[in-house]
Amino acid sequence: xxxxxxxxxxxxxxxxxxxxxxxxxxxxxxxxxxxxxxxxxxxxxxxxxxxxxxxxxxxxxxxxxxxxxxxxxxxxxxxxxxxxxxxxxxxxxxxxxxxxxxxxxxxxxxxxxxxxxxxxxxxxxxxxxxxxxxx
Numbered sequence: 684x685x686x687x688x689x690x691x692x693x694x695x696x697x698x699x700x701x702x703x704x705x706x707x708x709x710x711x712x713x714x715x716x717x718x719x720x721x722x723x724x725x726x727x728x729x730x731x732x733x734x735x736x737x738x739x740x741x742x743x744x745x746x747x748x749x750x751x752x753x754x755x756x757x758x759x760x761x762x763x764x765x766x767x768x769x770x771x772x773x774x775x776x777x778x779x780x781x782x783x784x785x786x787x788x789x790x791x792x793x794x795x796x797x798x799x800x801x802x803x804x805x806x807x808x809x810x811x812x813x814x815x816x817x818x
Contacts, residue, residue, distance in 0.1 A: 687790040690719055694816060695726040698785075698795060702812030706730060706797075713799030713808060714741040720792050722746035722774070730799075737798035743777025744805070745796025748784045750774060752791045755782030756806065781805030785813050 695717045702715045712732030717725045722745070729738050747755040758778035762769050769778065780802035785793045795812045797805040 701815035705811035744782030748782030748794035756780035
């Protein structure tokens with residue numbers, strides 16, 4: 684039998700707080716979503732001023748990163764390079780940059796998805812959240 688680490692609610696709170704702090708430091712109004720390794724929502728926070736649609740996009744980005752075990756940006760790049768068949772991939776709706784998997788001891792334990800600003804900035808916020816696990 685194999686054993687692997689799992690995200691806890693405390694982990695999700697810590698990552699959410701760090702991501703919100705990064706967004707606040709930059710004056711970015713975003714939604715932050717954190718999912719487990721199966722793409723199930725553990726945390727959702729829509730900061731003041733974030734567009735309502737971001738509350739749909741952030742969890743989709745996180746789910747895509749968790750299920751694919753890679754950044755959601757990878758799918759966006761494949762599609763932009765002409766591999767449009769990925770648009771029909773089952774269960775993947777957030778194929779835009781801003782979803783980043785959470786890797787612990789070589790295991791994907793979940794992902795953070797962010798929506799609301801430029802996609803590179805969304806990813807920056809997600810990575811700031813993930814970095815809080817190490818600290």
